[in-house]
Amino acid sequence: MQRAEARPRQHPEGAALGGGSGGDRAAVAAAGAMDPTRLLFQEPSLYTVKAIFILDNDGQRLLAKYYDDTFPSTKEQKTFERSVFDKTHKTDSEIAFLEGLTIVYKSSIDLFFYVVGSSQENELMLVAVLTCLFDSLSHMLRKNVEKRSLLDNLDGVFLVVDEIVDGGVILESDPQQVIQKVNFRTVSEPAAYGFVLFDYIASNSEQSESVPASGGK
Numbered sequence: 682m683q684r685a686e687a688r689p690r691q692h693p694e695g696a697a698l699g700g701g702s703g704g705d706r707a708a709v710a711a712a713g714a715m716d717p718t719r720l721l722f723q724e725p726s727l728y729t730v731k732a733i734f735i736l737d738n739d740g741q742r743l744l745a746k747y748y749d750d751t752f753p754s755t756k757e758q759k760t761f762e763r764s765v766f767d768k769t770h771k772t773d774s775e776i777a778f779l780e781g782l783t784i785v786y787k788s789s790i791d792l793f794f795y796v797v798g799s800s801q802e803n804e805l806m807l808v809a810v811l812t813c814l815f816d817s818l819s820h821m822l823r824k825n826v827e828k829r830s831l832l833d834n835l836d837g838v839f840l841v842v843d844e845i846v847d848g849g850v851i852l853e854s855d856p857q858q859v860i861q862k863v864n865f866r867t868v869s870e871p872a873a874y875g876f877v878l879f880d881y882i883a884s885n886s887e888q889s890e891s892v893p894a895s896g897g898k
Contacts, residue, residue, distance in 0.1 A: 728849040729806050731782065732758075732797040733814065733842055737828050740766035743792070744835065746842055748849030751782075765795060776804055785811050790827040809854045810845060816856035817841045821863075840866060 732752075734745035740763055752758040761780065769777050769786050770793060777784045778800065785807045786795045796811045815826070821837055822830045831838055840863045845853050853859050 729798055729802060729851050730796060730810060730846045730849050731799065732795075733810070733846060734762055734795050734797075735831070735838075736762060736766055736793045736795070738770070738791040738793070740770065740793075743828065743831060744838060744842070746846070748846070762795075765797075766793065769793070769795075775808070783807060787811055787815055789815070792826060792828055792831065806851065810851055813845050813854045813856050813859060814842065817845070817859040817863075820856055820860055837863065 728748070731749055732745065732747045735743045737743055742759060742762055745758060745762065747758060752761050765777070765779060765784055765786075768779055769784070770788070775785060775787065777786065781800050783798045783800055783802050783804060784795055785804060786793060788794070794811060794815055796807045796814070798807045818831070818838060818841060819826050821841065822834060841859055844859045844862050844866075845851070853862070
């Protein structure tokens with residue numbers, strides 16, 4: 682999904698600000714360009730996230746979603762992911778800046794989670810996406826957030842990512858809401874998703890319920 686470019690509305694010649702002289706209009710335009718408030722609110726956008734990817738502890742891609750053409754080819758994407766991994770996997774920080782991008786990240790056992798935005802992006806928004814992603818997967822995988830468990834439930838992981846971000850737009854930041862929506866999709870569209878997440882949760886629930894019964898015999 683390509684980002685829609687916001688374009689300023691064109692005013693007819695001489696109509697701007699009451700049709701003042703050319704010098705007056707130039708002075709007003711220059712003043713507007715110097716106004717930091719105007720610059721701050723120029724071209725607001727909902728397109729917050731440029732990419733989400735999950736790597737293993739060797740820096741190999743397990744899942745990746747890119748939402749614009751910053752890295753148009755798979756080769757460029759993987760080169761970027763390797764650069765990010767090399768910069769972050771041995772640090773205790775939670776934020777990095779690379780190639781003009783803001784990157785927030787989190788590790789768990791043998792996994793690394795990354796959310797990427799522009800250099801001007803609010804880090805708190807990116808952290809909210811990262812936290813929602815990690816907490817949703819932790820709930821889905823019964824707190825067993827590691828490579829093997831993630832690969833066994835990869836279809837469900839993609840569903841979780843799609844419920845949080847769509848086309849770079851943040852849709853949800855509440856993990857409980859994400860899990861509920863994913864469960865609804867797996868139940869209502871079994872042909873597409875094969876009950877991947879629903880079966881996983883249901884089977885775990887049945888196992889936990891059967892433990893007291895077997896212990897009472």
